[in-house]
Amino acid sequence: MAKTPKIIPIETVMTDGPQHVAIIMDGNGRWAQARGRPRLFGHHAGAKRVREVVEACPDLGVKYLTIFAFSTENWKRTQTEVAGLMSLFRLYIAKETRALAKHGTRVRFIGDRMRLDRKLIDLMDNLEKETAKNDRVHLTIALNYGGRDEVARATRRLAQDVADGKLQPDNVDEETLPRYLDTHVLPDPDLVIRTSGEARISGFLLWQSAYSEYEFIDTLWPDFTAEELGELVVNFRTRDRRFGAVAE
Numbered sequence: 334m335a336k337t338p339k340i341i342p343i344e345t346v347m348t349d350g351p352q353h354v355a356i357i358m359d360g361n362g363r364w365a366q367a368r369g370r371p372r373l374f375g376h377h378a379g380a381k382r383v384r385e386v387v388e389a390c391p392d393l394g395v396k397y398l399t400i401f402a403f404s405t406e407n408w409k410r411t412q413t414e415v416a417g418l419m420s421l422f423r424l425y426i427a428k429e430t431r432a433l434a435k436h437g438t439r440v441r442f443i444g445d446r447m448r449l450d451r452k453l454i455d456l457m458d459n460l461e462k463e464t465a466k467n468d469r470v471h472l473t474i475a476l477n478y479g480g481r482d483e484v485a486r487a488t489r490r491l492a493q494d495v496a497d498g499k500l501q502p503d504n505v506d507e508e509t510l511p512r513y514l515d516t517h518v519l520p521d522p523d524l525v526i527r528t529s530g531e532a533r534i535s536g537f538l539l540w541q542s543a544y545s546e547y548e549f550i551d552t553l554w555p556d557f558t559a560e561e562l563g564e565l566v567v568n569f570r571t572r573d574r575r576f577g578a579v580a581e
């Protein structure tokens with residue numbers, strides 16, 4: 334008997350990718366409050382979701398995953414919450430290093446490390462070193478990251494190179510500037526997801542997401558699953574990305 338060919342909906346084959354997914358993990362506080370628990374309980378639940386999402390990436394064809402863990406504005410939260418988050422990051426890195434390394438994940442951090450404590454910086458350095466040879470998934474964790482702050486720091490370095498005669502002002506263009514950004518080794522995100530129903534980008538990857546597709550979804554981050562990521566990836570493939578050009 335002839336085999337019935339598998340019918341693939343036309344929309345799902347329109348584009349490949351996304352190669353790079355970036356996520357604003359929002360809603361931990363509300364998730365905890367809905368359960369009558371302190372906000373940090375929500376952050377711990379949120380941290381637990383990261384592994385499943387990272388591990389789902391290879392099957393979805395997602396090579397780069399960038400997650401927003403702490404913004405330069407998050408220091409304005411209460412001292413208890415900030416200290417709790419810093420302690421969670423230390424705990425997470427210490428606990429997850431082996432699993433991430435074993436899974437073939439390469440981890441990088443972006444953001445300004447200057448304001449972070451020594452112990453956390455050492456753990457971050459160690460995780461980057463331990464996973465430096467991996468290439469299965471490239472996980473980038475934005476920690477003390479702000480898009481404006483990143484552009485300001487990049488501009489400072491660029492200006493220094495001009496002052497040192499290493500770079501001519503006439504040669505500063507769209508190719509040159511991103512080489513000074515924290516993300517200089519990464520491709521731009523194809524898809525940016527924000528959980529928890531808020532439709533704003535909060536300074537996440539400002540330069541890099543100029544042509545990204547966005548998904549603002551209602552799910553609170555601690556409820557986000559690999560399955561939902563899969564649905565968003567399939568949805569992405571139906572989109573007609575023109576980068577300012579006209580469809581052929």
Ligand code: FPP
Nearest residue numbers: 358359360361362363364376379380402425
């Ligand atoms: C936003 O939720 C979330 C954060 C500010 C922290 C994100 C951190 C994690 C998901 C956990 C740790 C991550 C890693 C990589 C270990 P919110 O507190 O703003 O929630 P709300 O809007 O409901 O108050």
